Amino acid sequence: MIDDFVAGDLSDVEEAIRKAAAAEIMPRYRQLAAHEIVEKTGPHDLVTTADRQAEEHLTASLTALLPGSVVVGEEAVHADPAVYDALRGDAPVWIVDPVDGTRQFVHGDPGFCTLVALAEHGKVLASWTYAPVRDDMATAVRGRGARLNGEPLRAGSPGPDAVLRVAMSHPDYTTPDQKRALLGLNVDGVDARPCGSAGLEYLSVARGDLDGVAFSWENAWDHAAGLLLVEEAGGTDVTVAGERFRIAGGNTLPFTSARTDAVARRIRALLTA
Template identity: 50%
Template sequence: MEELIRTVVAEEVLSRFGRLSDADISEKTGPGDLVTVADRNVEERLTEVLSSMAPGSLVIGEEAVAADPGLLDSLHDDGPVWIIDPIDGTANFVRGLPEFATLVSVVRHGELLASWTHLPVPGLTAVARRGEGALLDGAPLRLRPAPRSGVLQVASARPAHLTAEQQHRFYELAPEHGVKACASGSAGCDYLDVARSELDAVAYTWDNPWDHAAGVLLVQEAGGTALTARGEPFRMNQGVVPFTAARDASTARRVAELLAVPLPSATPSES
């Protein structure tokens, strides 16, 4: 699987990195929601191969769901379901920035079984299998607990992609709780940074499976924890947001408590 992903991405993504023309880029739902010819080609090629790898399997890709949202209903089918994000961080890819990833995972009955996180520019590939741990380029990944003191480094959505209430929670209340929020350009890259103990946690307000399935399993199999703002274990595509994935249970609880902090009745713009 790793070689398949590397080959397809090298041919469709790396060959175009820094060389995209205006004709290669378009918008899906509005300004800033970008898709490129590379996104579409990677998804089409992986879909063709993956659907034939496991009898009765289905494929859910980000671009396919954009065209047919009903595909998400297949996540809880009896057979295996592949989930593809052809380029996680398309805006970075378009700008010529290296922080983007290709994400593939497989689920059955809504439960994550395995995932692959490939960062094309540095050439890194992380693999996670439920109950078997996580590997980065073949070497075991095992998280180190976050420091008990000091400020937690947490990646979240860019402020422009959050509501006023969410901006207040993530970027204004966070310092009071010992958390420094930084804007995420690629969830896949940030999950890998957590799994490598280079970032303390991520916190997100949406649960699109192509953005989070691979990374959540990677962090969990590396020894981390994923929790909702209610302090409950995070389950993919259950509509319970915001949520966090963190280096250890203590860090996850600290971030979950931040996400659950009661907010004033007035929004930041009204105060």
């Protein structure tokens, strides 16, 4: 059934995402009250009423579109970590980050997005990245390419002598080993900076505006949509162990997603130096 669903017209999914953003996120953009913002694990890990309400909205609408499917959402997993186990189950899984870049959203910055991916047996089959302030919708379907607002997306490749532009995890939020690995990017020929919204950084790679990302955490809701988007735009991903990233977890970190295989190999070499 999921094969038929993915092979069909997926515009209903886009519409569900737009409706959730219009109903639950944008009315609260730059309008959040203090009581609508809560710290989860610390001052840099925030959740808002918009996150929770948008995830509930998407959970209802997406499972209605694909009966028998389940949702692994950031806020549901925070409430019950066992929800994450669905990524290793047999049912089709919607992977949802209702507001990717919550810190930016709280500060009134437009650099946030809604991420949705559809996966089965650990493989991402389709993905949606929606930046509601700009009304940008990036989509990818495995084997059918990537698009931004309906136009084909191609990551392209950097020039032979170009400085590589890389967005990476902030070293302050990494383990000592991961921090040492990320410091490998501080070399001539690489312009590395801390990342913003992971979903928008992946979109930048898929557009060719950024050469790669290097991340040290593996929450599926942050990566599933963007990894497929970059892959279908011509890019690839690899962990420091030389393996493709697994959305169900168990990856050796950090990992990179990049415009080309050559760029991915170069970033990996620097992370493992």
